[in-house]
Amino acid sequence: MNSTKRKFNALLQGLSSPRASTDQESPATMFGNRAASTKAVDYEALLQKRRRLGFPESTAPRLDNTVSSGLTSLATSIRRTVSDATTPKVRRDGSARYSPGDREELLKRLATFQEITDWTPKPDRVNEVEWAKRGWACQGKERVRCLLCHKELVVKLKKEAGDKETDALTAAEVEAALVDKYAELIVSAHQSDCLWKRRGCDDSLLRLSFMSSKAAIEALKQRYVELCAREPFIPYEFNLHLPEDMALDEVVDQLSPDFFTNEKSGTNTPNRPALALALFGWQGLTNTRIGAVANTASCHTCQRRLGLWMFKSKEVDENGKIVVPAPMDYLDPEREHRFFCPWKNATAQSRGHVTHSSSESVDMPAWKMLLQSIKNESDLRRVYEGRARSPSKLAAKGASTPHKTPTRPAGGGHTPQISVDLSVDGEEDEAARDAKDKERWAKLRKVKSLLDNKLRRSVSSRPDTTASIKSNRSIKGG
Structure with a gap:
């Protein structure tokens, strides 16, 4: 009974003792204060019991600080977590790999320069291509950053034109000096151990390859299909301004009929505006988060985006007149x-291209090279189709006389005989090829005989050795 009273009095004294508290006290601190108060009450009761039993106070155990130290570490960890959550972390965009031969990585770095609010146009020597080829990416307002050594640099060409010509000349000279300095910093601004300082991307890395006509046409069809899926937003053909040397009708005739087959609708009617955009490298835009963007096209090489709805006439009447x-x-x-x-x-497009002849013109943009690939593939397909029809032509030759000169009608007009002309041309082509093959084989046989004669002469002119003398005698004796 007395023990219970003493505990109750000690508890009242602990509650009545002043304790500093604030309205912004954290849960960890409140929990720590309550635990410490409870621990103090238990320790006071223990001391009173030892005095009552006659034990000396020097042998009394000291207050254990395990709980307080644990609470302190808990509060410290909570504060650290909160501070980590509120402190902004440095964001490192892009890959940190050194890849001077990777075209995709170069295009990713170039994509960081496309916002006009972050990067304004610069002279050719310090434009975004030169920075991206050396591993730099746009980090903010006129600021570039190396993704490998994390060195940052502000690129700002300030040109202030005055009222007098001398002031304008001075500003131009200052800008030229800044261009020279930044052209040097593209390489020298990297850290001393940065690999981009030693070697950058080659100039030909941006070039599109048209070595395989079949692969180029397959890529064209993929772009065409993506644009056809955005047909409601594709501009009309009269909304397009194509170059004069772009003959869209010829391209439609040169492509195979399977190219325009639509699996969904089952039709093969060409979508001419979509084909025109695909011929210039445009395709549908796909966002990594929301997927396909229905009203936008993009170029995967220069990362340019087009809002298709901006170029399509809003209302057109039945006669095709723009309302x-x-x-x-x-x-x-x-x-x-x-x-x-x-x-x-x-x-x-012509950088890094090897010319096979002096007359070959390679100074053409990629869309012209694509048109040439389509033409080559069309010519090759027609040759194969002509060879496939050759047996029927030969059969027709036995039933008729195609070598006869076509007779003229009484009225003096000419009667066209298309099938006969084609078969004759095909036979002449095959005969010419056979003649050329025979001529080549004859030349090869002649060269082979000359080489054999020369080899025999060289063998016969060698001095006789002991082994050769014995072999000759054995041959003669035999």
Whole structure:
């Protein structure tokens, strides 16, 4: 009974003792204060019991600080977690790999320069292509950053033109000096151990390859299918402003009929505006988060984006007359590319291209090379189709006389005989090929005989050795 009273009095004294507290006290601190108060009450009761039993206070155990130390560490960890959550972390965009031969990584770095609010156009020697080729990416307002050594640099060309010509000349000289300095910093601004300081990307890395006509046409069809899926937003053909040497009708005739087959609708009617955009490298835009963007096209080389709805006439009557025009006058698929894009820039497309003859012209943008690949594939397909029809032509030759000269009608007109002409041309081509093959084989046999004679002479002119003398005698004796 007395023990219970003493505990109750000690508890009252602990509750009545002043304790500093604030309204912004954390849960960890409140929990720690309550635990410490309970621990003090138990320790006071223990001391009173030892005095009552006559034990000396020197042998009394000391207050254990395990709980208080644990609570302190808990509060410290909570504060650290909160501070880590509120402290902004440095964001490191892009890959940190050194890959001077990776075209995809170069395009990713170039994509960081496309926002006009972050990067304004610069002279050719210090434009975004030169920075991206040396591993730099745009980090913010006129700021570049190396993704490997994390060195940052502000690129700012300030040009202030005065009222006098001398002031303008001075500003131009200052800008030229800054261009020279930044052209040097593209390489020297890296850390001393950064690999981008030693070697950058090659100039030909942006170039599009058309070595395989079949692969180029397959890529064209993929772009065409993506644009056909955005047909409600594709501009009309009269909304497009195509170059004069772009003959869209010829391209439609040169492509195979299977190219325009639509699996969903089952039709093979060409979508001419979609084909025109695909020929210039445009395709549907796909966002990594929301998926396909229905009203936007993009170029995967220069990362340029096009809002298709801006170029399509809003209202057109039955006769094709524009009632409500589009926000933009027309769409030029070539001009909308960025300046360094090989679909537009002939110099960027011709870099690193090896010419096989002096007469071959390679100073062409990528879309012209694509047209040439389509033409080559069409010519090759027609040759194969002609060879496939050759047996029927030969059969027709036995039933008729195609070598006879076509007779003229009484009226003096000419009677066209297309099938006969084609079969004759095919037979002449085959005969010419056979004659050329025979001529080549004859030349090869002649060269082979000359080499054999020369080899025999060289063997016969050698001095006789002991083994050769014995072999000759054995041959003669035999």
